[in-house]
Amino acid sequence: MASTIGMVLLMMIMVSLTSLASALSVNYYEHTCPQVESIVAGAVHKATMNDKTVPSALLRMHFHDCFVRGCDGSVLLKTKGKNKAEKDGPPNISLHAFYVIDNAKKALEAVCPGVVSCADILALAARDAVTLSGGPNWEVPKGRKDGIISKATETRQLPAPTFNISQLQQSFSQRGLSLQDLVALSGGHTLGFAHCSSFQNRIHKFSPKQAVDPSLNPSFASNLQSKCHIKNKVKNSGSPLDSTATYFDNAYYKLLLQGKSILSSDQALLTHPTTKALVSKYAHSQMEFERAFVKSMIKMSSITNGGKQIRLQCNLVR
Incomplete structure (x- = not known):
């Protein structure tokens, strides 16, 4: 499989x-x-x-x-x-x-x-x-x-959902993580949901001259706008992060290449030659994505900075 x-x-x-x-x-x-x-x-x-x-x-x-x-x-x-x-x-x-x-x-x-x-x-x-x-x-x-x-x-x-590639690279490198780790771990966005507040900057008043981020697919942007109308006060409104939000696959990368990413930090991966090449690689190969994701997850989860105890309850210090 x-x-x-x-x-x-x-x-x-x-x-x-x-x-x-x-x-x-x-x-x-x-x-x-x-x-x-x-x-x-x-x-x-x-x-x-x-x-x-x-x-x-x-x-x-x-x-x-x-x-x-x-x-x-x-x-x-x-x-x-x-x-x-x-x-x-x-x-x-x-x-x-x-x-x-x-x-x-x-x-x-x-x-x-x-x-x-x-x-x-x-x-x-x-x-x-x-x-x-x-x-x-x-x-x-x-x-x-x-x-x-x-x-x-x-x-x-x-790292904020509005970060550009330089900010993302700095955030990850400070933790010993590479550009490859950045792209692989961003693939975790294949699961989940983003609230409107996380991407309003791309669909309303993007710039003084443009209401919508031009890197967004027009019909996709329109769909996001309908879900997140600026006057919409519905609690927890937003959008799935990809088309298969409860299934772990490489759809996130495929949609990113189609201009159907949700967050600015997702789109930022296409603004650097190294990260853009990796996005394309993972979009074309589920196996390559999984291999990179596993490696980067182990690397990230091995960042330990001197924990002190074994808690008896996870929400309280002993």
């Missing part, structure tokens, strides 16, 4: 990333909590059966976690006292499905108390979200510790 990457390929990817995740191991819980993968997968599967938006939510949540203080589960912490936590920062207000991580943690605490970090649960859940959506499967390096700091102000570090 096109969405399945061979085990040989996965092993090659894992070997190539060993130095990046030297503190992590795919066998980290082999003796201390061998049920960890099946328990997390079960929680994700159960939630997805009731809500088809769960996979995209978990994938986005993991990305937002890793881009602030590394993959330490800090996005899961709740606001306490005067300290406003990451989840309440402007870019994270629309994050949801935190209950999936909480349910998985509760089940793990029943069989392996105090062993599995919330950061690892989130990394596993993001992988399971992709797999359940018809995407590839891969071995997730484990052994992250949970952070103890979460600040809403630090969510400004997240």
Whole structure:
């Protein structure tokens, strides 16, 4: 099946990333909590059966976690006292499905108390979200510790949907991620939904002389305008990020080449020769996209900046 990457390929990817995740191991819980993968997968599967938006939510949540203080589960912490936590920062207000991580943690605490970090649960859940959506499967390096700091102000570090290619490149390079990682991870937009506020800049008052971004396909732009009329006050109005928003495939890249991308940051990938070539490559080959996505996901999820503990509840510091 096109969405399945061979085990040989996965092993090659894992070997190539060993130095990046030297503190992590795919066998980290082999003796201390061998049920960890099946328990997390079960929680994700159960939630997805009731809500088809769960996979995209978990994938986005993991990305937002890793881009602030590394993959330490800090996005899961709740606001306490005067300290406003990451989840309440402007870019994270629309994050949801935190209950999936909480349910998985509760089940793990029943069989392996105090062993599995919330950061690892989130990394596993993001992988399971992709797999359940018809995407590839891969071995997730484990052994992250949970952070103890979460600040809403630090969510400004997240790449914005209005970023141009220079801003995107800087944001990714600061985290040790390349242009190839940028294009591959942007493919995660094959799952999910964008609120009108994320792309109003492209369909209303784009410039002093143009109402609509000229890089948008005219009929597609008109469709977006009908969904996001400037006077439309309907809560949660917006558009799927691609034509198969609950299925993990390479449609995102195909639509991008047709002028049917949603976000400015998507369109930005066509403004640099290296990223444009990669968009074309992944648009023409599901296998090449999956291979690159798996490699970049492992690389991103291996960004660890010194978590301090194993939380007993994912939304509270011990």
